[in-house]
Amino acid sequence: KDITNLKAFVNWGRANRYMNGDIKLKLLKEDERPVISLSTTQIIKLLSAARPYPRLRMRILLALVTGLRRGDIDTWNVSDLDFENSGVITRSTKTRKSMSRQAKPGVSGHMEPYHEERYN
Numbered sequence: 001k002d003i004t005n006l007k008a009f010v011n012w013g014r015a016n017r018y019m020n021g022d023i024k025l026k027l028l029k030e031d032e033r034p035v036i037s038l039s040t041t042q043i044i045k046l047l048s049a050a051r052p053y054p055r056l057r058m059r060i061l062l063a064l065v066t067g068l069r070r071g072d073i074d075t076w077n078v079s080d081l082d083f084e085n086s087g088v089i090t091r092s093t094k095t096r097k098s099m100s101r102q103a104k105p106g107v108s109g110h111m112e113p114y115h116e117e118r119y120n
Contacts, residue, residue, distance in 0.1 A: 003027055
């Protein structure tokens, strides 16, 4: 509907000599894949299944509470963990910009033992 209105406006502008030239309007393709979030039950099952694997469990927790993607979690280092602010600092490989993601307060308790196990 909006594109139709814009096209009508452009045609009116041309007819009344307010604009010249060829202006083309087209619809953008929308992403057809719906975003599917995990339910609380699914999250609990996932964390329960990962309990024997502390490294995997921590990766899942980071993804759930910070929204980090797998690639971001794969590339973070110990220096990227911010224990004081309960967060993770990531650097985009594409833009080389750093971004801080705040974790939920209860997660920092899980981050410290993981950090000690992984790097000590």
